Amino acid sequence: xxxVEQNPLFLSMxxxxxxxxxxxxxxxxxxxxxxxxxxxxxxxxxxxxxxNGAVKQEGRLMASLDTKxxxxxxxxxxxxxxxxxxxxxxVDLLISGTYKYIFGTGTRLKVLA
Amino acid sequence: NAGVMQNPRHLVxxxxxxxxxxxxxxxxxxxxxxYRQLPEEGLKFMVYLQKENIIDESGMPKERxxxxxxxxxPSILRIQQVVRGDSAAYFCASSPQxxxxxxxxxxxxxxxx
Numbered sequence: 413x414x415x416v417e418q419n420p421l422f423l424s425m426x427x428x429x430x431x432x433x434x435x436x437x438x439x440x441x442x443x444x445x446x447x448x449x450x451x452x453x454x455x456x457x458x459x460x461x462x463x464n465g466a467v468k469q470e471g472r473l474m475a476s477l478d479t480k481x482x483x484x485x486x487x488x489x490x491x492x493x494x495x496x497x498x499x500x501x502x503v504d505l506l507i508s509g510t511y512k513y514i515f516g517t518g519t520r521l522k523v524l525a
Numbered sequence: 526n527a528g529v530m531q532n533p534r535h536l537v538x539x540x541x542x543x544x545x546x547x548x549x550x551x552x553x554x555x556x557x558x559x560y561r562q563l564p565e566e567g568l569k570f571m572v573y574l575q576k577e578n579i580i581d582e583s584g585m586p587k588e589r590x591x592x593x594x595x596x597x598x599p600s601i602l603r604i605q606q607v608v609r610g611d612s613a614a615y616f617c618a619s620s621p622q623x624x625x626x627x628x629x630x631x632x633x634x635x636x637x638x
């Protein structure tokens with residue numbers, strides 16, 4: 413069964429702290445996406461990781477991809493309240509001749525002032 | 526350059542009624558994908574369409590749900606005889622080619638009374 417699992421599911425952290433969200437997937441894929449979703453809103457694209465060893469950074473967020481381990485990480489540095497949201501990873505899989513996104517379960521992040 | 530446009534943003538229906546959700550892809554995109562997000566969950570793939578063709582409907586419930594993407598006009602996700610369990614956010618995404626990143630709309634939040 414195809415699975416994309418994130419942990420933790422819930423994360424409450426103090427401002428200024430660092431933390432990492434993990435995304436494991438169960439089958440081969442060369443592309444992984446990270447999205448942010450605020451309550452009642454759509455998905456905001458954060459990162460597109462296209463190859464093994466890819467690392468991308470934007471502000472306080474940094475994402476990496478290890479295709480051999482089937483693992484991506486989203487690292488948060490010196491968290492601020494504005495980062496509070498739900499973060500999803502998604503794996504782009506070729507299944508039966510078509511590409512489709514398989515989303516992770518999401519990590520709900522709350523940054524406390 | 527307008528993004529993926531979905532309407533309505535919010536839709537309320539009573540049990541047994543029909544719901545029609547519309548999605549206009551980004552200009553130049555002919556590949557459309559529908560996803561469903563239940564409360565507190567990630568997005569689940571429903572169907573992938575290319576102009577006038579359903580390419581992959583493996584995520585669609587077998588009854589009451591249908592989708593189309595006519596030659597002219599938006600893609601339509603249709604739910605007949607809605608039930609309470611259909612309450613969810615429905616997101617549409619589009620891409621210029623099937624192996625390129627998908628761009629998401631703001632979603633339609635369907636509530637069933």
